[in-house]
Amino acid sequence: MQVNNKLIACSTTTTSTTIINPFKHQNLYHSPLKITCKVLNPSKNIRTASASIISPSLPKIIEPLPKTQTESLPNYKPNLNNPLQRLASLALDKFEKSFILDQQKGHPFPKTVDPTIQLSGNYAPVQESPVQTGLEVLGEIPPDLHGVYVRNGANPMLPPSGAHHLFDGDGMIHAVKLGPGNKASYCCRFTKTNRFVQEKAAGRQLFPKPVSELHGQTGLLRLGLFYARAAMGLINPARGTGVANAGLVYFNGRLLAMSEDDLPYHVKINGDGDLITIGRFDFNEQVNCPLIAHPKVDPITGDFHTLSYDVLRRPYLKYFRFDKWGQKSREVHVPLPKPTMIHDFAITQKYVIIPDNQVVFKLSEMVWGGSPLRFDPNKKARFGILSKEDTNGLKIKWIEVPNSFCFHFINAWEENEGRNIVIIGSCMSPPDSIFTESDEPTQIELCEMRLDLETGKSTRRVIVSGMNLEVGQVSKHLLGRKTRYVYMAIADSWPKCDGIAKVDLVNGKVSKYMYGHDRYGGEPCFVPANYANNNNNSDCYDVNNELGNEDEGWIISFVRDGNVERSELVILTAKDMKQIGCVCMPSRVPYGFHGTFLDQKQLSVQKNN
Template sequence: MQASFHYSTTLTRHISLNPNPNPKKIPLPISPKPLICKIVVKPTKKSLPPKPFPGFKPSPATAPAPVTVPKTHPPNLNPFQKLAALALDKFESSVIMELEKKRKLTKTVDPAIQLKGNFAPVQECPVQSKLEVVGQIPVGLEGVYLRNGANPKIMPTNGGHHLFDGDGMIHAVSIGPGNQASYSCRFTQTNRLIHESAIGRNIFPKPIGELHGHLGLIRLVLFMVRSAIGLVDASKGTGVANAGMVYFNGRVLALSEEDLPYHVRVTSTGDLETIGRFSFDDQLQGSMIAHPKIDPTTGDLYSLSYNVLKKPYLKCFKVDTCGMMSHVVDINLKEPTVVHDFAITENHIIIPDQQVVFKLSEMIRGGSPVIYSPNKTSQFGILSKDAKDDSGIIWVEVPNCFCFHLWNAWEEVNEEGDPIFVVIGSCMTPPDMIFNDQEGKLKSQLSEIRLNPKTGGSTRRVIIPDINLEVGQVDKRRLGQKSIYAYLAIAEPWPMISGMTKVNLETGETMNYFYGEKRFGGETWFVSTGEKEDEGYVLSIVRDEIMEKSELVIVKASTMELEAVVKLPTRVPYGLHSTFVTSKELEGQVV
């Protein structure tokens, strides 16, 4: 999740740092078919035998040394820009950075804590093939597992750094028949990363780690001045693309809240290539949250976009399977709210408006702009998928509720004949603990929330009360429909993930798979291979902190027993969200 700050400046002149200055179609091993409207895509068997990269040595199990690049600004600056750049650099180094040295950092933004151990960044790894596989990769499980995460290329200096602030890096594990497996990892070449790599230091403000108090305001103003005089080009995006992953209409998209998605292509060898920032053919103006939803019946993509500076603070939109965006619906919230996730049902969109909000005035008082608002009552909005505006939205209050992630939702009718909307999510307390230091222990409880739009009432039932359950999903073919199972990560001891679980949402029964002593994983991803909700496999990348090894584990969903392990050639840091792209979908990629 990314705290979103949008910088709006008028640029009179800017430098060009396009990662692909001569865009052209890249030939695929199999000629892509013309893009057509689709509803259901069934996987077919196709292997991805990557070629080994000669002479590659895996990166060490420790964090790489900070990138050392001369602190020079991009070429082609006019005399005024050069003078201004020197003056601003001097002000930053002699004033801001000196003040930052004296500031005591909290645990949530202290780089020594946030980037400790296996949270530390790694370098890129080109394709490594012929990986060791223990067990047998299941028949029908063919494609690439993609795991996104925050991985700062340039290490932070004196300022704060939150885990969510790092540059986006995608780890790709390609698997196929005959136990074929390969691995690679690459930075997503965002506008931010390209600028900072050219300059050789951090220049874009870190939304969570640095934008605190008066120093945060000064850093924000400094960045806006640099943008205004053409030292950096913020018009091409300020985001890090380090959170969500989705495959839609032939494209793998890497997402974070504060920017447009980035289109990333998986090559025929299993490598990763950033195509560029993706606006759905200039139809999307603004940002897109990290968790869009794809309707399994129609194939349409639904998502939200928010802005913390001006109204409307939230917007909702749909993109169909032909790539056409529907009308954008403005959601009129009273204040900008942290909306990292939402849900869909068969006919409606469920929009959370909860107690963690953006309040920039808190920076003037010396605090964080992301705060818990105890006087606010959380509510969920129920909006028709066909709505042209938000006049028909029905808000139902759910007191003392903050769901960072929502796993599914569906529609029912109760005994009185009232429509009921069932929402499955993980409710977190204290709500803002991942952003601000709080006393006590964090809880993330899997819960069932029932909304009655006719009476305006709601109930909340904790399904699993004594275990933190986070980052997971249901069978994506059941999104928006009643589902029996959810596959979730066991976030114990927080923030580490010690295993995965299959939860029966009706009975509360669980089947667990634990990784073992000093072995911790990440998000669980369910890949279906049959008709039933537990006919398939659950995947996650696991780190053995004793042996200092990383691996992809493949667990059979029906029994929650280990099926196969792919040994990875280098350390994979703990990360954020993931997806699985089938071999058939890989063939259909577009550029």
């Protein structure tokens, strides 16, 4: 690793809390027995399911967080002293073993759901780590970069009893607190979802995994088993079934952890940098449906924009808006002919930009042994332009854009006095390569899509060719406004990330920072200089202060160095893309999904409920 052109290396020692792979320790559980951001699919080979699938053992049971005044976790445990419940539990367990677990033995798993691949290397889970201080810092932490970087990811608490997709793991947040004088600390904690609490108490999987297990007739059996256990009071899904493992966003004094199979979970960062799950957040009983993993917070108004899709009943899609105080101001039914997987969307100053792509839900496919999530080649990809002032969705305008499937959008804005909409996103081909095996190599191109609201026509232009660019960010000040720079993960070794690219949207210039041989990272987090040192009494910013200094700030990202089996947090200056600092992690940090940075002002005004 280089800092200021000098070769340096971390020399951290492993503490007693470090667990490189918890599935190598004694199994204290009894086995029998969503959708987010990316998946391992390195080749087309098929592995055979057998007892070796569950051969990795679990660590010692993870200790719960110490009780605090702010912790409010689900606490549901069935009363098995009831003879009827006891009998039902035994019968359903026997049914599960005979008709699901035993039946899957000897059958092949595609690589997209093969646990020996999905949980290999630095994708393997880790135990929780309490706060560890005094981390070694090489180079420097900028004095104004004072706050906490948090990153979400999937980290299964239990070993899979069968198929496993990367999106199925329990949510775990990794937090690095950065302070003056090169001080840094680290911790990681599970987000204590309703699902997590119940499965931890039982020591086994009770909730079906949407991506890897709800396929074909076995998927239907798993659904039936789940509903039967719920009907008998053996599990309680009423307080949520999601894993909260994908997105992270700060809104109105709360850090929210999200995945689109549930409502967000409120997580608080304590003064020492520890993480406490406050509970499932329903915006004070204003919403009771799952919300997608990538909401948008308008930097000027402070409004919170989000979507919710339903695969079973109309309306298949809803748009929600909450003002900066958390009061719901919009709930709009968006007309869609069929349920569609919508992982992300975009906003401009006046509009909400909604993708209606070709990856759809077709539950009838399960009856014939297939996956309910399908690529529909006959459907035309399009974008819906919904005015933020539209109260019923009837004025939404749809414009077709071929070959425009984007798992993630980076930004969008208006041009020509609102006549044109510009969308920046990573177009993926094949569109369903995240979920299904393909002989085609995955291609992810950073593209510009232009929509003409007057003519209804569109264009799509590849901004950077010959390079896979995924998961990226712009300056938070300019979300929904025209930006010059985007900061992207270079994913030529897909799904691993080889480095960070700063792309100039005006001239197409790409400035790269490569991690080096056998070093891989994830999503870059851009922290604007005046954001990190925010002293305002609001989450809103004056966009005029940002113009001309858009790349004034830092880029931070976790990196795993396979040469020495060490994890680091690297810090770059965004202007010149040079590394100025590195925090050596005391234990392994697995690859994950999305992150954000909370400054001192945001940390100081966090809410307890």
